[in-house]
Amino acid sequence: MNPHAIFVLILNLLVIGGFSYFIYLRLNNSPARKLYFPALFFKVACGLALGLLYFYYYQKGDTVFYFNAAKDLLKFPIADYLQEVFFTKIPYNQRSTLPMVKITSLFLWVTGSNYWLATIYFSLFSFCGCFYFVHQLAKKYPEFKMTAAISFLFYPSVMFWSSGILKESVVFGIVMFLSGFLIRYYFWRKINIWQVFIFMTGGWLMLVLKYYIAAVFLPVVVVVFLLSFANNSDKIKNSKPVYKYFGLVLLVAGVVIWASNMQYNLDITRIFSVVKDNQQQILATGNPENMIHFLDESQSILMVFPNLIIALFSGLFGPVFPQMTSFLQVTLCIENLMVLVLFFTSLNRKIKVSDDNRVLIYGGVIYILILATLLSYATPDFGTLTRYKVYFMPYFLMFILCKNLLVSKLKSLIKFL
Known part of the structure; x- marks a missing residue:
């Protein structure tokens, strides 16, 4: 390993360690604080284990493909690379893979094409989303802290398949962050401009990477958010039941129409045939x-x-x-x-x-x-x-x-x- 690679390795490990410890310091009043480092180490270990499994046992798979394709993308001159990543329109037949390749290339860029450092970054993002959700839930219901931790931080297959350089790491991390934002608003009516920005960006990224997850998750979140808002409005609470039910029907219908227009394959006239073709x-x-x-x-x-x-x-x-x-x-x-x-x-x-x-x-x-x-x-x-x-x-x-x-x-x- 040459001196430059050693410097990049040490620098990235310092960034990862410093960021992780910074988050830990901000959890002073969290009921789940003691679980932070055990859960973090477990998550990172799952990401590394996934890489070992696919590189040295299967010797192929999504994580290997993303890594190799991202390395090829980094061979472009810097101006061409930035143009390709941020401004080039993605061809329709590459929409399922190229966005993830671009995201992976950004982490390879800052890690010197080190797969293991990049996989730690992906695992760390997914972990932060999971822990944020558990933290918010444990603040409201401390008695369910271990239940939430087992489900979202220590359940082996979930942690394994949502770690490392996979779409699941990114999308599941977003799902967890947005779920945490929803919990925070639902119980404490707290939301800020940064969380709105993250929600919009995360929702867009979900649509790009896994539109069928976004098509279910985002409408449910929006409906829960709006119903929660309505339940805290005296004017709506005191209205006649027939108006409430009519409003609920309109809300659900509107959300279904919105979801069906998120992506071409989600159109109501096409979705069943698309699902059936994929199944067959x-x-x-x-x-x-x-x-x-x-x-x-x-x-x-x-x-x-x-x-x-x-x-x-x-x-x-x-x-x-x-x-x-x-x-x-x-x-x-x-x-x-x-x-x-x-x-x-x-x-x-x-x-x-x-x-x-x-x-x-x-x-x-x-x-x-x-x-x-x-x-x-x-x-x-x-x-x-x-x-x-x-x-x-x-x-x-x-x-x-x-x-x-x-x-x-x-x-x-x-x-x-």
Whole structure:
């Protein structure tokens, strides 16, 4: 390693360490402060492990492609490079990959094309979003601090697949930041111009990188925000119920129309055919043993409805018994079995949904149900679906862990021992 590379390495490690410690110092009053460094180290380790897995075991994959393509982009003269990254229009057939390549190239530029430093930056961004959300939630409900931490900071598959140089690191980090902003506004009515700017920028970047995630997440956030605002308006609260229901119908209809115009493939007249084409392409080319098996829809369009239920179950709990030919598949099987057990043990609990968090909880449930169903139906390959689960699984896990009878009994047993 030459002196310049050593200097770049040390400089970036100082920046990463200094930034991480600066964030830690700002958490003086956070109930989750003690979890900060363990969660940070775990997240960074997941990002490094993902790089090792793809570079030295698979020797291919998205993270390898982004890295190599970004290095090629950096070979341009500096003026041409900046023109290409910031001003050149992205061709339609490259919209799924080129934006991520451009983002990756910026981090390779400041790290001297060091993959491992770049992957730490990506992991750090995703971690900061996750911890910000947990911090905001723990401030309101300190008793759910560990539940939120397990779901958003320490759940292995979610942390692994939302780390390193992957789209999931960026988009999941944005989802977490925006969720944290929503929590902050919902409970404390606090929002500033920087958060509005980050929300707008983050929403745009979500549309660029993962438009189908944005098409579900952003409308739910907007509806929850507007309903929260309405619930705190005396004029709206005191209006007649018929006006409230009519307003709600108009709001939902408006949001659906907005979502359908976010991207060409989301148009109401096209979305089902796009989803179905993607599903059939995956089923035709993938390994049948790693697929979700749907009922035949060729005889009746009504078979779509039981298939959506199959997709929902598979998204939340599958695969329970995959081909266990690798360590990752074994851990995935264990995780899914645990989630299934936790779900059933959560059914008998008694939870009263208070008026102050009703809208937030209902919004979260709707987000989980829609995203788990659509992603599983459109992408029936369990390998790909495992990555996509990062967008809804931690929310679902938090819901089933809250006041879970099995968890409560385990806590009592540990205290007794």
